[in-house]
Amino acid sequence: QVQLVESGGGLVQAGGSLRLSCAASTSGRTFNSYAMGWFRQAPGKEREFLSAISWSGSTTYYSDSVKGRFTISRDNAKNTVYLQMNSLKPEDTAVYYCAAELGSSIYRMPHQYHYWGQGTQVTVSS
Secondary structure, eight states, X not given: OEEEEEEXXXXXXXXXXXXXXXXXXXXXXXXGGEEEEEEEEOTTSOOEEEEEEOTTSSOEEEOTTTTTTEEEEEEXXXXXXXXXXXXXXXXXXXXXXXXXXXXXXXXXXXXXXXXXXXXXXXXXXX
């Protein structure tokens, strides 16, 4: 079982930066047993994959929409995964979710993740 809590969202002007954090509480297995991902969902749209990171942090993957602007990282000692977001655009406005899945791979589809946080709102003003 994994419980995930996102934080760090807020209101920022276009071109600005935010760092999202996702703190995990695990039972049974340690945090470094889980691959982690970040998704977002804007009103009226489907949940969109942004980035994923392997259990060790050695492998990362980004969607084309955020590649070069967002950076995923994790600190297994702190049971936390981060999403550094730079050069934010109004179209980045959405609720941002972190997700966890047991395994050594990385996953890009929402249905591949069993555990989800409650989300944090990011609003980018023009």
